[in-house]
Amino acid sequence: MTRNSLFAKLFSLIFAIFMLAPLVVVVGVAFTPEGFLEFPPSGISLRWFWAILDNPDFIDAAIMSLQLGVASATIATVICVPAALAIGGGRFAGRDALQALFLSPLTVPTVVLGIAFLRFLSMLGLNGTFGGLVFCHVVIVVPFVLRLVLASVTGLDPSIARAATSLGAGGWTVFRRITLPAIVPGIVGGWVLAFITSFDELTVTVFIVNPATTTLPVKLFSHITQTTDPLVASVSTVAILFTVALMLIVDRLYGLDRLLIGEGSR
Amino acid sequence: MTSARPWLLSAPALVIFAVMLLTPLVMTAVLSFNSFDFYGGIKPTFGFQNYADVLSDSYFYEIFLRTFLIALATTVIAALIGTPQAYFLLRMHPFWRSLMILVVLGPLLISVVVRTLGWAILLGNNGVINDALRSIGLIERPLKMMYTSGGIVLALVHVMVPFMILAVWAALQRQDPATEKAAESLGARPATVFRRIVLPQAMPGILSGSLIVFSLSASAFATPAILGGRRVKVVSTTVYDEFLNTLNWPLGAAIAVILLVSVLAIMVAWNKLVEKRFAGVFE
Numbered sequence A: 001m002t003r004n005s006l007f008a009k010l011f012s013l014i015f016a017i018f019m020l021a022p023l024v025v026v027v028g029v030a031f032t033p034e035g036f037l038e039f040p041p042s043g044i045s046l047r048w049f050w051a052i053l054d055n056p057d058f059i060d061a062a063i064m065s066l067q068l069g070v071a072s073a074t075i076a077t078v079i080c081v082p083a084a085l086a087i088g089g090g091r092f093a094g095r096d097a098l099q100a101l102f103l104s105p106l107t108v109p110t111v112v113l114g115i116a117f118l119r120f121l122s123m124l125g126l127n128g129t130f131g132g133l134v135f136c137h138v139v140i141v142v143p144f145v146l147r148l149v150l151a152s153v154t155g156l157d158p159s160i161a162r163a164a165t166s167l168g169a170g171g172w173t174v175f176r177r178i179t180l181p182a183i184v185p186g187i188v189g190g191w192v193l194a195f196i197t198s199f200d201e202l203t204v205t206v207f208i209v210n211p212a213t214t215t216l217p218v219k220l221f222s223h224i225t226q227t228t229d230p231l232v233a234s235v236s237t238v239a240i241l242f243t244v245a246l247m248l249i250v251d252r253l254y255g256l257d258r259l260l261i262g263e264g265s266r
Numbered sequence B: 001m002t003s004a005r006p007w008l009l010s011a012p013a014l015v016i017f018a019v020m021l022l023t024p025l026v027m028t029a030v031l032s033f034n035s036f037d038f039y040g041g042i043k044p045t046f047g048f049q050n051y052a053d054v055l056s057d058s059y060f061y062e063i064f065l066r067t068f069l070i071a072l073a074t075t076v077i078a079a080l081i082g083t084p085q086a087y088f089l090l091r092m093h094p095f096w097r098s099l100m101i102l103v104v105l106g107p108l109l110i111s112v113v114v115r116t117l118g119w120a121i122l123l124g125n126n127g128v129i130n131d132a133l134r135s136i137g138l139i140e141r142p143l144k145m146m147y148t149s150g151g152i153v154l155a156l157v158h159v160m161v162p163f164m165i166l167a168v169w170a171a172l173q174r175q176d177p178a179t180e181k182a183a184e185s186l187g188a189r190p191a192t193v194f195r196r197i198v199l200p201q202a203m204p205g206i207l208s209g210s211l212i213v214f215s216l217s218a219s220a221f222a223t224p225a226i227l228g229g230r231r232v233k234v235v236s237t238t239v240y241d242e243f244l245n246t247l248n249w250p251l252g253a254a255i256a257v258i259l260l261v262s263v264l265a266i267m268v269a270w271n272k273l274v275e276k277r278f279a280g281v282f283e
Helices: A007-031 A046-052 A054-089 A095-106 A112-122 A131-154 A158-166 A171-200 A216-226 A231-254 A256-261 B005-031 B049-056 B060-091 B095-110 B112-123 B129-136 B149-173 B178-187 B190-218 B222-230 B235-246 B249-277
Strands: B035-037 B040-041
Touching: A007 A231, A007 B060, A007 B095, A007 B112, A007 B149, A046 A095, A046 A231, A046 B249, A054 A095, A054 A131, A054 A171, A054 A216, A054 A231, A054 B005, A095 A131, A095 B005, A112 A131, A112 B005, A131 B005, A158 B040, A171 A216, A171 A231, A171 A256, A216 A231, A216 B005, A216 B112, A216 B222, A231 A256, A231 B112, A231 B178, A256 B095, B005 B249, B035 B112, B035 B249, B040 B178, B049 B060, B049 B249, B060 B095, B060 B129, B060 B149, B060 B190, B060 B235, B060 B249, B112 B129, B112 B149, B149 B190, B149 B222, B178 B190, B190 B249, B222 B235, B235 B249
Parallel strands: none
Antiparallel strands: B035 B040
């Protein structure tokens, strides 16, 4: 292992400050006792955290985001596992086109997806409904799930499944006893990444919610663009703590770099 | 095993994508050819009027130009910061490296709205940066950073640089560390090793990372909406206004289709260019 020079260390330090600064100020501002945004705070107060309890809008939006994340990540995982087994299982005519289609939501600008969903749902009269939101989010998160599940499917040793088959196991038994246990890390990683993506999504969601189905990012966004009080900072701080906790669990279980790069990189 | 099996396995996902992705996109394309008036709403006519309106108006021309310049500046800065940082990351002590990976990748998992709120607090006229500069006497009047393209680029770099680092890092992990050792043992200085050995091997990562960063920046919404507002409009915030404020959906759809087509065209052209210029790198 070669050592980094002083320049490299300094560069990394400044870079780390750059990456953390916006998060640190949000958390700092949340503890202000004043009625306006100030950093560093003139004192430490939990006033704006208690204020969240007086704003059920934010709590409802957070619950909506949790439900939406769980529902869309689960549906996406259920449809992606068989699709990944098909795409990762060998060559067939149309395989590349199928994979390109399932990854295409990453390429289409999100604002285009947003208006396309708005047009489609409002023609069906489903705009602003929870069911409509869930299926829009499924489309957005499928690429993330597919990439991770596909990575673990292509890492499978086909001879183990063949051995099981030759010993008389049926197709379903092979899947349940051999394939599924081997790809569980990819499935769990994919589900978590899908949940986080859905939980944080703004650009598409802002077009297709109504006041009753507003999600946390949309609520924060509309609050920030109208007024600036430390309430958005305290809500954001709770969201940051939630994400950090989730992140640490995932890093322990699966490895954050594997989750985000989508391949075994360690 | 029959040839129908992969299609049966993919059928649920395929049905959802046909209904929830392809149909809405086709409907949006059709919508962009319809017309609109403020009393009758959307009229199911067919014509190129919206495209003619957008392409002939210097107001929209300026918005598209600004959007692509912001995306270009973000991409260049992200590459200039992300490439050396990915290299330093690779050479770090494992403890510091795992800590740094959390610092680089963690923000990706936190909502862009929250991160942009942080930048709004930092960049405001009475924000953290201006207060600090004033208190040490470097400036008298606040630097204007909110509601400027520069502020948007700064915050977008923060959002995008992790993607660049991931792409460069993946490329550098495929390189043979012996090439660096060989150059060092032959007396090359660190800067020379970086420029002559590391950079060429990182190039595929820089190029693919640039593509991701550019296309995400060109369609970014939350950051320009919060830091630019109505004063510094980009394409995505313009589409938002047409759909949710002016309610001229056909015009908004035309702007969105132009964005989609130009982003796809730039991606295809970039790939062509890369394949031609760096054919040897991707064997």
